[in-house]
Amino acid sequence: MNDWYQQLLNQAVNVGYALLANGAEIYRVEESIQRILLAYGVKGAEVFAIPTCITTTVFNENNEAITQIRRLYQKTTNFDTVEQVNDLCRHICQDKPDPAWIESELQRIAQRPIYPLKWLIFGYAVASFGFTLFFGGSLSDAFCALVLGIIIRLVATAMESLATNAFFINVVNSGIIALIALGTVHFSLAQSADKIIIGALMLLVPGVAITNSIRDVIAGDLVAGLMRMTEALMVATAIAVGAGGALTISQYLWGG
Amino acid sequence: MSYFLPCLYAFIACVGFDFLYNIRGRRLVTTSLGGALGWFVYLSCYWFDNDIPRYFLATVAISIYAEIMARVDKVPVIVYLITAILPLVPGGGMYYTMEYWLMGDASAFAEKGSQTMMIAGAIALAVVLVSSLVRMWKTMRRLRYLKHIGKQLH
Numbered sequence: 001m002n003d004w005y006q007q008l009l010n011q012a013v014n015v016g017y018a019l020l021a022n023g024a025e026i027y028r029v030e031e032s033i034q035r036i037l038l039a040y041g042v043k044g045a046e047v048f049a050i051p052t053c054i055t056t057t058v059f060n061e062n063n064e065a066i067t068q069i070r071r072l073y074q075k076t077t078n079f080d081t082v083e084q085v086n087d088l089c090r091h092i093c094q095d096k097p098d099p100a101w102i103e104s105e106l107q108r109i110a111q112r113p114i115y116p117l118k119w120l121i122f123g124y125a126v127a128s129f130g131f132t133l134f135f136g137g138s139l140s141d142a143f144c145a146l147v148l149g150i151i152i153r154l155v156a157t158a159m160e161s162l163a164t165n166a167f168f169i170n171v172v173n174s175g176i177i178a179l180i181a182l183g184t185v186h187f188s189l190a191q192s193a194d195k196i197i198i199g200a201l202m203l204l205v206p207g208v209a210i211t212n213s214i215r216d217v218i219a220g221d222l223v224a225g226l227m228r229m230t231e232a233l234m235v236a237t238a239i240a241v242g243a244g245g246a247l248t249i250s251q252y253l254w255g256g
Numbered sequence: 257m258s259y260f261l262p263c264l265y266a267f268i269a270c271v272g273f274d275f276l277y278n279i280r281g282r283r284l285v286t287t288s289l290g291g292a293l294g295w296f297v298y299l300s301c302y303w304f305d306n307d308i309p310r311y312f313l314a315t316v317a318i319s320i321y322a323e324i325m326a327r328v329d330k331v332p333v334i335v336y337l338i339t340a341i342l343p344l345v346p347g348g349g350m351y352y353t354m355e356y357w358l359m360g361d362a363s364a365f366a367e368k369g370s371q372t373m374m375i376a377g378a379i380a381l382a383v384v385l386v387s388s389l390v391r392m393w394k395t396m397r398r399l400r401y402l403k404h405i406g407k408q409l410h
Binding site for chain 1: 261262266268269270272274278295330331332335343346351353354355357358372376377379380381383384
């Protein structure tokens with residue numbers, strides 16, 4: 001019988017893990033796991049999730065606790081998966097399917113398509129193009145930012161394949177942005193360097209992360225909120241280090 | 257008309273970000289419309305001499321849009337919310353705050369930092385406000401429904 005609990009716990013945590021790893025909110029992860037477990041009629045279930053870890057305990061009929069800790073190392077934002085897993089979760093709570101079926105369903109969702117690199121590059125280019133115009137840049141500024149968007153995606157992909165950490169990637173990318181933006185303005189290819197820089201940097205800056213962290217704090221997930229805030233501050237620091245360094249270098253290269 | 261171009265730019269930027277978040281198909285358009293809507297509300301509330309309420313009201317509009325669209329489209333609200341608040345979130349503010357910090361400009365750091373946190377706080381508060389109200393409304397409807405069932409049983 002404990003085997004059954006083990007299996008159920010495994011699959012419930014798998015569902016929560018898929019949600020957390022693809023950018024769902026903390027409360028959604030906790031609620032989903034708890035609802036799934038309670039739907040199967042267990043005596044009790046406790047879930048504690050933070051952005052890097054899920055801890056779940058389920059109680060069997062003898063009030064013995066079975067606990068599982070799942071650590072999360074890599075995170076992306078994939079709302080297609082979040083939506084699919086959310087649907088799956090609702091379906092599980094209604095129909096209470098066999099745990100083995102849940103596993104196969106999760107595998108099916110994991111194999112759903114994501115945008116290939118060329119479309120990601122397209123997204124980076126369009127986003128930095130749009131944001132430069134949005135912040136008041138001219139059309140030539142925007143095209144400069146568009147090229148920068150392509151470059152930083154390529155650099156990020158190259159560095160990710162070399163297993164670099166996110167901090168270093170942000171330092172390098174923001175440095176590239178500032179250096180090239182100032183260079184193009186120096187050679188009169190574009191007008192305002194700060195519009196290009198901030199437009200292209202929107203791809204890196206953790207604006208959504210800082211907002212979400214405050215949301216977590218207001219919602220009562222204090223630990224999660226603080227973790228995300230620290231993360232966001234570290235990203236912002238990395239970007240400022242990179243851009244600050246590049247500004248200094250460009251003074252020597254292009255005289256300001 | 258002067259509002260049209262900035263909203264269009266916000267829309268374009270949101271479409272770009274949709275590719276990063278693996279949002280597909282017609283949702284590329286519907287999620288990005290939220291971003292344009294938010295910026296339109298922000299620009300329309302020009303009579304405030306302070307930025308914070310404008311960010312708040314723009315986010316309230318986005319949140320309502322996201323709640324409605326999430327129900328129409330049967331997806332979690334976050335899918336519509338995150339893309340749409342992108343033009344509002346203080347990414348630039350975060351960057352400048354850290355830059356002042358690294359340059360050692362303490363007063364500019366404090367000023368920019370507190371303004372950034374205020375904006376982020378206003379956006380977060382608006383999101384939480386709308387989602388809490390929706391949750392209360394849903395609970396109220398469920399309670400009324402249960403009462404109704406209870407009466408029929410008696």
